[in-house]
Structures are given as C-alpha cells and as structure tokens.
Amino acid sequence: MRSTQHIAMRALLIGAAWFFSSPCAWALLPIEHWTEPGGARVWLVHSPVIPMVDVQIDFDAGSRRDPAAQAGLAGAVATMASKGVQGKGAEPPLDENALGEAWADLGAGFEARADNDTLHYWLRTLTDAPLLEHAARLAARQIAEPDWNEALWQRERARWSASLREADTHPATVAEQAFAAAVYGSHPYGQRSTPQTLARIGVADLQDFHARHVAACRARVSIVGAVSRAQAQTLVATLLARLPATPDCAPLPDVGEVAALTAPAEQRIPFASAQAHVLIGQPGFQRRDPDFLALLVGNHILGGGGFVSRLTHALREQRGLSYSVYSYFAPGLHAGAFTVGLQTRPDQAAEAVEVARAQLARFIAEGPTEAELRAAKDNLVGGFALRIDSNKKLLGNVANIAWNDLPLDYLEQWSQKVQALTVDEVRAAMARKLQPERMVTVVVGGQP
Numbered sequence: 001m002r003s004t005q006h007i008a009m010r011a012l013l014i015g016a017a018w019f020f021s022s023p024c025a026w027a028l029l030p031i032e033h034w035t036e037p038g039g040a041r042v043w044l045v046h047s048p049v050i051p052m053v054d055v056q057i058d059f060d061a062g063s064r065r066d067p068a069a070q071a072g073l074a075g076a077v078a079t080m081a082s083k084g085v086q087g088k089g090a091e092p093p094l095d096e097n098a099l100g101e102a103w104a105d106l107g108a109g110f111e112a113r114a115d116n117d118t119l120h121y122w123l124r125t126l127t128d129a130p131l132l133e134h135a136a137r138l139a140a141r142q143i144a145e146p147d148w149n150e151a152l153w154q155r156e157r158a159r160w161s162a163s164l165r166e167a168d169t170h171p172a173t174v175a176e177q178a179f180a181a182a183v184y185g186s187h188p189y190g191q192r193s194t195p196q197t198l199a200r201i202g203v204a205d206l207q208d209f210h211a212r213h214v215a216a217c218r219a220r221v222s223i224v225g226a227v228s229r230a231q232a233q234t235l236v237a238t239l240l241a242r243l244p245a246t247p248d249c250a251p252l253p254d255v256g257e258v259a260a261l262t263a264p265a266e267q268r269i270p271f272a273s274a275q276a277h278v279l280i281g282q283p284g285f286q287r288r289d290p291d292f293l294a295l296l297v298g299n300h301i302l303g304g305g306g307f308v309s310r311l312t313h314a315l316r317e318q319r320g321l322s323y324s325v326y327s328y329f330a331p332g333l334h335a336g337a338f339t340v341g342l343q344t345r346p347d348q349a350a351e352a353v354e355v356a357r358a359q360l361a362r363f364i365a366e367g368p369t370e371a372e373l374r375a376a377k378d379n380l381v382g383g384f385a386l387r388i389d390s391n392k393k394l395l396g397n398v399a400n401i402a403w404n405d406l407p408l409d410y411l412e413q414w415s416q417k418v419q420a421l422t423v424d425e426v427r428a429a430m431a432r433k434l435q436p437e438r439m440v441t442v443v444v445g446g447q448p
Helices: 002-021 073-080 096-106 129-144 150-167 171-184 195-199 203-213 229-240 292-304 310-317 346-366 370-382 391-403 410-420 423-433
Strands: 032-035 041-046 052-059 109-114 119-126 220-225 265-269 276-285 325-329 336-344 440-444
Touching: 041 229, 041 391, 052 129, 052 229, 052 391, 073 109, 073 119, 073 150, 073 203, 096 129, 109 129, 119 129, 129 229, 150 195, 150 203, 171 265, 171 276, 171 336, 171 440, 220 229, 220 391, 276 292, 276 346, 292 310, 292 325, 292 346, 292 370, 292 410, 292 423, 310 325, 310 336, 310 346, 336 346, 346 423, 346 440, 370 410, 370 423, 391 410
Parallel strands: 041 220, 265 440
Antiparallel strands: 032 041, 052 119, 052 220, 109 119, 276 336, 276 440, 325 336
C-alpha cells in the first residue's frame, strides 16, 4: 500500500496547488443526465477546478421503509456499512479498523447515512487513475458486502440504545417526539427509534432490508468533479458492480401521504427545566411542490431569516419573550412538517404561544410587505453563490435535483425565479399550505 500512499500524497499536493491558484467556477455548470443499462440513473457535473470527485448514491431505503415495530432498521443498515466488509475470493475481510486505515492510505473518504426518505452513500476521492479505481472498488464492497457480524450489531445496538435513553432526559427531545407524533400521526415520518424497536432488529433483518432495497436498478447517482462522462460511467459501473443483478426491478410498495390535520391540538408536558420548549406546526408539502420557492421566500420573512424575521421582531425585540425563535419547512417525498420553534421561561410560555400564533395568522392572511419581499430576495439571491461554492455543496444540490426529479436547469433558473416572485404569489402560496386554526402546539417545561 506504500505506493498507493505516495500517489495519494502527490495527487493531494497537486490538488491543493490547483485549488489555491484557480478561480472558483462552480456556477452555471451544466448537468448531464443518463440511465445506465442496469437501470441506475446518473447526474454528472464536470467540474475540473480540482482533481477530485464527489459521489452520492441514493436509494429509496430511508426510515419511511422501516416497519413500525422495527423503527431504526434503515439507520442500522447504514451504520453497519462502515463496520467491516466481507472477504470474497482473494480479497480478505476488513474490520472497522482496517477499513479506516485503507481509506486513510487512499486519502479518500466514504460515509453512509439514512434519513426519512433515503439511504445515502458518499464517496470523495482524488481522480488520479489508480487512486480512483482503488477507492471505487473499496466503496463498492461497503455498499454491497458489509460484514453483517452479530457481535458488532449487538455492540452498535447497545450504544445506540444508550444514546436514545440519554436523549430522552432532555426537554428538546421530549418536545420533538411529541410534536412529530401529533403532526404525522401513523405516517412513517412520525416513527422514532427506541431501545425496544432496536431490540427487535436482528442481523437477518438487516440483510433482508438491504437485499430488498439496495439494487443497482434503484440507484440515483450524483457526481461532481474532474471526471468525463466516460470516466463517470466506469466509476458508476464499478461502484454498483457487486450488487446482485435484478432483472425485474419491480416498484417498491407505495407509502401513503401524511394526513392533513382536521383540528387543533395542544399538549403541555411538565418537565423540570429552566426553559420551556415550544413547537407549533402542521404537515407542510412535498419537496417537488411548484410552490417551493415562494414558500422558501415566505418563510424567510416569517421566521427563517434570523434576526430580521417577523417572529424574532415580535417575540424577542418587542417583548423579550425568547432569545431565539425560528420557523422552517422540512419537505421530503411526503409532506414534511412546518415548524415554529422557540424557548422561553415556563411562566411566559402561554404568552409566547399566543404571540407566535397571532404573527403566523397575520402573515398568512396579509402576506409580506414589498419592502420585506425585496429584502428577502436580496438576501437569498445574494447568498446563492455560497450554496454551490464547493464540490460538496454543489453535489448536494445536484442530488436534490436527482432525488426530486427537478429540471436540469433548476440551479440556473433559481435566482431568476426568486426575483420574479410577487407579494401576492408569496401570500397565496403560504395560505395554500398553512392553516393556523388547525395546528399542533407542544409545550414542554414547567409544572403540571
């Protein structure tokens, strides 16, 4: 491996010199898109600024696919990807430490993680040909052939369960759990891992989940870096080569939509804490919703713009009820929650809730002012370059386009479409999505 280390160090030094001597050229790079013969869909941005490549491989295998009794299954599959790989043929097995050393020798990195919708795999490596090939082959082993070791899973399960028990002692966790259950109901977005659900997950369950969901024909691959289309095709083929062939890539079962709330609900949960944690909200919208940009701008004005937002002005500056108050949408393949959140003294919680609800209702009814809209546009458009000023950030945006079936010119049109929004369009979009009279309110803190 010493020769590989020498190559990695040389390529890293060349890459660093190139990076510090070259102007940034991230913006407006075209996105190529094609489908591989095996069914994998690929999105590529050729970015030659530095001799590196970032790859994200996404599968429809997030926690929304977990059985309710085994919440945490997708996350467990992601966890085990970094705990070792099986030995096959002349290739010896590698444990967790050996994997870490192998990646360090290559000067590359690999990660796996599951969220609500997606099981993600990430690879970052220099594009020197020997390094790229070694990194792709090692990543392919972790994607397709993790070591489903019983003792390792029991160790990770115990560690995870202890972390969950510790988190349950914090008021923020209690509030988030109650809020998610109230907003999402029986939808998988509202499920949470517990020591009990993890205890029901065995190695056979991990293997079965992986076999059913992680197939080459289901992969969406986003690539940003100094590789051509031909090189990208070779890279994708290598990364997915060890997955079993799936001639009939049947659609996965449908996951129903989040049900709309039909009435307001309020929970006040006693907790011995110095601050009361307040969450107000409802199901929001899917990421591919055509109102997305109008809602992004509207929420920036309402509570997503930090110290210049309406909620901050009303609760912090005018009344001193909270140091920090925020709002955000969390759209996914389903209607992720809209949330208003703040912390305040327990004896001020009722007043803070009343003020937040009033500001929310007023904003939805009246919309922003022209001055507020202009300031929000200037802030968002002015900061757009920071969203794509590195391979990693650009990769996240390309993967967003890939996962949500957005137009290939989405990034090119983003600033223009934001600038074109009117007060009436923002107001109408917020009114279509939010119903203040039917929201959930959770307050954790204070005495019964």
